Amino acid sequence: MIISTLSEDRIPEVVALWEATGLTRPWNDPVADARKALANDGSTVLIGTDGHTLVASAMVGFDGHRGWVYYVAVSPDRQGMRLGEEIMHAAEEWLRGRGVGKLQLMIREENHAVRSFYRRLGYQTEQVTVMSIRL
Template structure:
């Protein structure tokens, strides 16, 4: 199925509520992560961005991208449930990869929840492979570990 053309640009202040609503509709938010705070953090400096994809003016896709100078990371890849299956996720991931290439970042990593087989399969079609690394995490604000 042909992909509609997406106009991809950095998020604006006016986009925040629509982006958060899209993330919620896609099941990407969790109680311990405030999506508006995540957006604010990503917008603070040149090493990260939130990209939005618009079709006919409506936000139908997003991705949050950032890097540490060597490794890039992508989060909140979302496509409106009514627009899935049209290649928009592929288009957003291509935009993320282009953003990282322009920053000179040679590697892109991402996290997928174990139970999300659909997302894992999607990323594998784009050439991503499961890493042999184990991710460890620690909350620095005193919260208990969460899944």
């Protein structure tokens, strides 16, 4: 897998991957999310390709205090091949290269398989509550 930065013309492909892996929600516009990430120096979308086929992604950003990762996805037909691990290591390196000392991410409560994936990569559960309000 070759890891690079998403280009604007490939946004429909990455959104299709996010939809195929169940990452999108009706209240978030994934096209707008990708465009915002590409327009900001503090964020990007990393993609993994096999030939010309987009097979993995991770939206990564730095908020000035911590690094964050969203939309980590591996094509359903490529799961179990350690591509998720590769794209996460690339996200970690992207943040490390910007002097970020801590990466955080959020996992939906019901997503036990993903929680196990991150534990295998060395991530720990923090004793915090995430609160939000839609604006």
